[in-house]
Amino acid sequence: MENTQSIRTAIIGAGPRGTSVLERLLAHAGHHAAHQEHGGAAMRLHVDVIDPYPAGPGHVWQPGQSRLFLMNTQSFYPTLIPEDPGLPAAVAGTTFDRWRERQQQDPLPALTADERAELAVLGSNDFPSRALYGRYLRSTLQDLLEKAPDGVTIDFHETSALSVHPVGDGTFDVGLATGETLRTGSVVLALGHIPSRLNPEQRELQASAAQLGLRYLPPAVPADVDWAQIPAGEPVLVRGMGLNFFDTMVQLTEGRGGKFTAGGPAGRLEYEPSGQEPFIIAASRRGTPYRAKAALAGYYASSVTLRYLTEAALDRFEAAGIRPGFDHDLWPLLHRDALWAYYSTLVRAQPGAVPDSTAFLAALEEALHPHAHSAANWEDAVDSVLAIHVGPRHRLDLQGLAAPLAGRTFASRPEQDAAVVEFLLDDARRSALGEDDPVKMAIGALHHGRAVLKTAVADGGITDESWVAGLRGWFESFVEGLASGPPALRSEQLAALARAGVVSFVGPDPKFGVDRKAGTFTAASPWVEGPPAAARTMVEALAPGNRVSANDSPLLQQLLKDGLVRSRHMMTAEGAPVQSTGLDVEPHPYRPVAANGSVTEGMYVLGLQLSSAQWGTAIAAEAHQPGTPAYRSGQRTLRDADEIAQAILRR
CATH class of the missing domain: 3.50.50.60 (FAD/NAD(P)-binding domain)
Structure with a gap:
């Protein structure tokens, strides 16, 4: 048998x-x-x-x-x-x-x-x-x-x-x-x-929409949305300027018969409206969309090689019995890689930017080297090198890349719109330069580093407090806005739509609300003067929240209720437990x-x-x-x- x-x-x-x-x-x-x-x-x-x-x-x-x-x-x-x-x-x-x-x-x-x-x-x-x-x-x-x-x-x-x-x-x-x-x-x-269940603010907006006869489209997979319900010729407030925003943008413009043509100066994209578009008013915390991807021959920039945040460095942490923290151990290494990628590209692609490039790179390399006795002062050492060799116009403001409008105020929304268009065109120009743009290569180093970080942090590879406060607390949104953007074509298209009067922008740090008297959703930026943007339709250009604790799945709710699964809790630096996004797994x-x-x-x-x-x-x-x-x-x-x-x- x-x-x-x-x-x-x-x-x-x-x-x-x-x-x-x-x-x-x-x-x-x-x-x-x-x-x-x-x-x-x-x-x-x-x-x-x-x-x-x-x-x-x-x-x-x-x-x-x-x-x-x-x-x-x-x-x-x-x-x-x-x-x-x-x-x-x-x-x-x-x-x-x-x-x-x-x-x-x-x-x-x-x-x-x-x-x-x-x-x-x-x-x-x-x-x-x-x-x-x-x-x-x-x-x-x-x-x-x-x-x-x-x-x-x-x-x-x-x-x-x-x-x-x-x-x-x-x-x-x-x-x-x-x-x-x-x-x-x-x-x-x-x-x-x-x-996923809506958060309290979203639930309030949805309830107000039902009371006032407004249209509120909650976070969703773009292919699931009935875009036809958004009326032509009327304002629509769109929250979020990440990847889902570009899906929204293209569906409400090109998807309604509009056309992009390379008829502008130097082949610049122009938009020919069909007349069926709504007036899109876009809002996000940064006030600008994600930066576009650089034109590269592969997924990673070939001119960038990580020198500091390497898989060998992870092995050294493990061999020494060190469970690294993100802000203290991992980010300083990746920060060094981003600086080296930027300045080595600057010297190569713009020879006149640094008078004595050989001496500069030697001094920079020495300052970036992770000396055990001076680890806390390496950034000061780098600043000293830059002060001698590189003029202010050519220095890298890494954190500023993710917030291009920070510190600026605008007298009107049209003035702010012009600043966003300028940002979009400059970013698309940099993307076209690919490996020859220092900014895109600094971002390229972050992109390389993200692959190494995935290995470093998996399965409890970093401390809970640094996962909560560092990796998820600030770095994730920072690096996504720089390295997870759309094709450069989308930035050029958005600039063309803004010039054609089809898209406008609210500005950084927008506050959302409902004007019950006027019967509209509203959004206003503290950095842009003038009345709030108003619309009777609001779209959340966001994916449904990936949080186990906020799930609206009958299966997952049953598994949680019966105790077969549970959410993972992490401890903050203060010793307080915080419910993280995913399941607790072994x-x-x-x-x-x-x-x-x-x-x-x-x-x-x-x-x-x-x-x-x-x-x-x-x-x-x-x-x-x-x-x-x-x-x-x-x-x-x-x-x-x-x-x-x-x-x-x-x-």
Whole structure:
């Protein structure tokens, strides 16, 4: 009689991370079958995949969404398939860029005309639509299913999981919205973006809108929003000028028939309105949007090599038994790298900026060197070097990069609008210079450093207090505003819209409210004189909050209520516990910690709900690019998925 091992698991969430777990399960099942010893146990694996959205793309990456929504990374960047030679090879699939090339040479019959048109002009360095990435995910999943090893069966349930209950014999019952219950040996929580409750201010705005007949659009995935409900020709107040803002901007302009043309001076973009646009009034804390990405040949600036915040430096901390603090240990190293990247680029790209560049770089290198006896004074040493060699116009104000309007007041909103347009055009110009712009290379060092920081801080790698006060307290928003911006084209488009009178800006540090007498939302900046901006429609151009404690997911609420999972608490420097954003988990693989402190065995977590154990959980896996650093964090999510797959198959 055949000796057969039967395994059943459920993956809740069928977006990229859930699909990664499925892909790793298939890879390990195939590896097991290929290396099965004579007389060894055969393996039968059944996987239930649960998600109300079609598997592969999941919620965010649906192929049918507007093609105006672009990815925030270029074609060469993302992958669903790991490239780590230490992991079992995938049964099918490849990186997005190789898939793109294949479709250009031999397109799938199922591709739509729009997909073929986008692929025809899409290069490795271009930014694909989110819809096309969704097609890649769906296509890759189909390839995986066609190559699934013998003994593996998969059921897809296009519905929601509402509950997970331990049965008592090491198995779980998963309750579906259809009323069906699935009995399974393990459960993977790959929930992705989950519904979130509004904060008190947002609830008040929503309630005021209902009372006064206004339109309030809360935080949402842009593809879920009914943009047609925003009336043409009327003001719309948009809060947030990060990535969701650009989706809002393009949908309300180009998405309504307007056109961008290179008809201005020196090919500058101009906007031809269709007449169907609303008047967009944009507001954010900085008063400006995220800085645009530099034009680079790869994901990381090739002219920037980290000298101080390196993976070797992390190893030295570990070898010395030091659990680093962010502000005290890690940021000073990355700050040095940003300064060196800026000034070494300045000397190379603008030879006249520093008279004696050789002496300057030698003195700067000496000042930046982390001398143990003078670590507290290194910034003073750098300032002394700069005072001798570099004029004020060419010095770097790193913190000021993230707040370009700080310290300025404006006599009117049109004056402030002109300042924002000037910022946008200057930033786009710098982006076009790429590796030859000192500011963009300083940001490039921060971008490199972010990859190293992800490894440094994972799994309790830094102290709780420095996670709360440093990494999440100030650095995260600082670096996102500099290094997580849109393609430079979006900055040029926004400047064109402002010049065309389609977009205006509120100014820094805006205060929002409701004028009940006038029946409008309002927003005003203390730095801009004049009456508040007013509109009967307000859009929160923000993603739903990724906080476990504020979730509006029936499944996650049930797991919290039953004590199978709990939020992670961190201690501040004052010894006060603070509820962090993600689940409390025990590595490796990541399993949730229950309310009583025990580990919920047989349940695994992957993705956004790991935001208290990892940093940067929203970033997809990086494909390897020849000639660029292969940071450990680049394919961390795929290795996490592999660990989960191994654990499932060992149960």
